[in-house]
Amino acid sequence: MLEDVLQLIVNGVMAGSVLAVPAIGFTAIYAVLRFPNFAVASHATIGAFAGFVANVYLGLPAPMALCFAFLVAGVFGVASDEVALRPLRNSGPLTAAIASVALTIVLENVIRFTFGNDLRGYDLPVYRDWRMLGLRIGPQQVYNAAVAVIVMAVLFGFLAFTRTGKTMRAVADNPTLAGIKGIDAVKVARLANFIGMGLAGMGGMLIGLDTSIDPLTGFRVILSVFAAAVVGGLGSLPGAVAGSFVVGIGEELSLLVLDPAYRGAVGFVAILLVLSFRPRGLLGERAY
């Protein structure tokens, strides 16, 4: 029994670490632009396909392909925001959020039109799991977790120590004051979109490395990503990481008492509990 619980926790940590990357992207955009951008789903898919092109067609190894996924999804993120969402942002966060749902459907179908509906897999070997102390740990998932940790560290470093990072935090904390100080909110919004959607794209590829990809890759995880961001505190980057682990581990541990068919409900139960007792999420809404 103890072994089962430990294995479930290990599985949850693995699942949570993959969720964390797109969840950071989602919450970073929320922190600066103050609306939930559900187009993270299609950008995760765009990243997964960009990584696929880089890996399979261009023959790049996985780390390079991940960088490519980040860049392509980031560029798409800025471009689609300029065209579709920015003109609507003045009408309020709800309008922008609904438009982002529409945008994600459009982009998903663009991918479907370009690549077709078929499943695709990366040109990478599948490794057998390690076994230690009766637990099963996957090398691919450890790799994914390591990438997630590195990405988080780089992002925190960027926000803490660089001038651009500080301007982003300033806009997230108080946009009006930041404006008075001469920070260009439009530039910061573009940067937030680039980083946020780039991370979503990277997350999409990490998910694809572990599974396989199709035009619905991002859509399948968006609810868990949203749940992770809300549980951790919308707008808080450490919160998104904490939320991802809570949702990931929670979904796995629920299998002790629930049928796997109901696992998808765990994210919603987590949102419900957190919003009832801690409306600002586990770590509040401060960006950093």
Place this chain on the structure above:
Amino acid sequence: MTLTRRAALAAGLATPFVARAQGDPIRLGTLTPLTGAGGPYGPSMVKSMQAVAEAVNSAGGVLGRRIQLVGEDSQTNPDAAVRAARKLIDVDKVPSICGTWASAVTTAVAPLCWENRTMLFTVSGADSITQLPHQGYIIRTQPNTRLQNTRVGKFMVAQGVKKLFVLGAQTPFAVPGYQVLHEVLTANGSSTVGHVIYDKDKANFRSEVDQALRTRPDMIFLNGYTPDVTIIMRELFRAGFDGKRMAPEYAINVKLLESLPADVTEGALNYAPSPDLNSPAYKAVSAILGTGTPDTYSCQTYDQMSLAILAIAKAGTVSGTAIHGAVRKVSQGSGEKVTSAVDGLKLLAAGKEINYEGASGPCDFLDSGDIIDCKFRFDIAEKAKFRTLELS
């Protein structure tokens, strides 16, 4: 313009009999998945039905009339399919609709059909479809869940499976499928050691796989669809599972073999209802579609269209009720065996009884609308290619 009514009449009388017979067409409906999840199959399903109609028309039509197909796209979506079926029934007034593919689509359009006395020919498999109160207005050429899983269970026993675990996606056939496998295996000295029904939209199934492996099965049956089965196949490989893995052909297919490394799929088994490969009707479908291996659904719609036309000829009138009453008189019994609508029409015109045996199999139906038997093909994946193990 100097064309007078008399001249037109003379021109009409001068045309050969066959052409005049084709003046007032019999409209028959097709409702196929041209887009959506069934999109890969829909176009060829329509093509095989059109070929039947063209062959019949060039042989003089039915009851002195041409056959005209009226085609609609189900979009593999129950809402769209209901709108399309309404149009076929209310506007085109078709006596029959052939080719519904997804079980959800068939379930949605079936009540419209039986209430309007329109015959529905389907390729859907869920047991629940023929359990609807359809009053005989549904015929299906696809084996139902019970028939499929009975055959699959027997194959597993023959493969020496002693402890089977079933990982099933949450679908209408997940629990019934498991129950049938359990019955068949326990009746033949094997056993099932458990089953898990999972949410197929999740991105990881590690814990489900752990749950399966704890029971130490020698075979895991993956009763899902390609996206989820791909992830589970990968997970089973990582976990070092060295037992057998089996799934329906719509889950473990060429696409799955392409998206996973060959060592992950090595030895995976699949099954599919198989057309009757030795039948002249199968060879006809093969020629129509220009492929050596036409899919089972296109073979089934070829048979459905043939049966609808033959039933109209047998009944002597064009209506859903007429097809309903006559279809089993041409599909089974002691009549002369025929494998095409054209041959059947000739014999019927000569006053003989017929028994249609088609591309998909014998096409004999129970009162419920289910087929009595059909062939199954079992394949194994070897070096990322399929090899047929058994066809029976």
